[in-house]
Amino acid sequence: MIELTDYSDAGWSGVDVAARSRFYCEQLERGEILFIDGARFGLPESDRAALMKLAPDSLRQKNISYAPSTGQVAGLRGAATDRNLTDALARYSAAAVRFCAGLLAPYSATWRVELASFRPVEEHDRPLSITERNDLLHIDAFPGRPTNGARILRFFTNIHPDEKRVWLTSDPIPKLAARGEFAAMMLNCVRAADSPASRALGQLMHGAARIGVALPDRSSYDRAMLRLHDNMKRDAEFQADCPKHRHEFAPGASWLVFTDTIPHAVLAGQFALEQSFFVARDSLLAPDASPLAVIERLAGRVMTKQDRTSVGLRGALERQ
Ligand code: SIN
Ligand code: FE
DSSP, rough: EOOSSSTTTTOSSSOOOHHHHHHHHHHHTTTTOOEEEETSSOOOOHHHHHHHHOOOOOOGSEEEEEEEETEEEBOOGGGGOHHHHHHHHHHHHHHHHHHHHHOHHHHHHTTTTEEEEEEOOOOTTTTOTTTTTTSSOBBBOTTTTOOTTTTTEEEEOOOSSOOEEEEOOOOOOOHTTTSSHHHHHHHHHHHHHHHHHHHHHHHHHHHHHHHOOOOOOOOOOHHHHHHHHHHHHHHHHHHHHHHHHEEEEEEEEEEOOOOOOOEEEEOOOOEEEEEEEEEEEGGGSSSGGGGHHHHHHTSSOOOOOSSSSSSSSSSSOOOO
16 A cells, blocks of 8 residues: 555645656556545535435445436435435535546546445445455456446545444455466456357347447456456455455545455445546556456457447547
């Protein structure tokens, strides 16, 4: 983990802004977590209070999500959404996007600002199915939101007044893939993504997406990453034997991480906010360190869709 030392929501305090910005981008791509002290990024106390008032039993799904493009909040039962909650999520999302755009300038012209989320439930011992569990190490891949090789960057903030958020992480994908067992797990995922049945389903979904039916249009890369997410959680040996690093994020702290390369698990903590970004492939500073590079090396072929409408190509980054 590295710590942000020369940037805050008031701007940069260093001299060579372009070099520092590139440094942080590259460290993140290579699998560092960037720790941001609470004094560098904060949210208004009234918004924190509005969020913490939410009753955990008002959730309809794992987390509450907020779509910056539409202002829609999802994941709450019936009438539970109130104006204060929506406004607090909107302000957090806007502040997080502004903060990250100033910090990580090489990405912000072409990234896609994705969903924000609010995680109001205590994570310790949450009763969830195995592939939903947050306390098992996994990389992120979203079933409904394929990236086609764009990378998943997430900005988290612990808004609990006095409880830490405790994470376990493992080594980034390129380092894990140097181990025989992990490379074998990845190769299985690549083969499954390339199986005739999986490809046929992919083509069906692609056809549906082209005629406007709202189905995720997944590339081979997306299918392999979804498998990897599930297989990592299901593999008891991997969970037990992989290298592990523990992190405790203090109340008020934020952190940035490419969750598509860093296996992560949350062991304890309540009340976190998060903003996601899809970082376009051609704005990466270290494309060789991406999970796509590892997967394509294992597959021996291109695993993304090459058409101009796919996320990850400059100039075609409209929100869905
Ligand atoms: C996750 O992305 O797996 C959960 C992380 C968290 O909620 O702290
Ligand atoms: Fe995750």
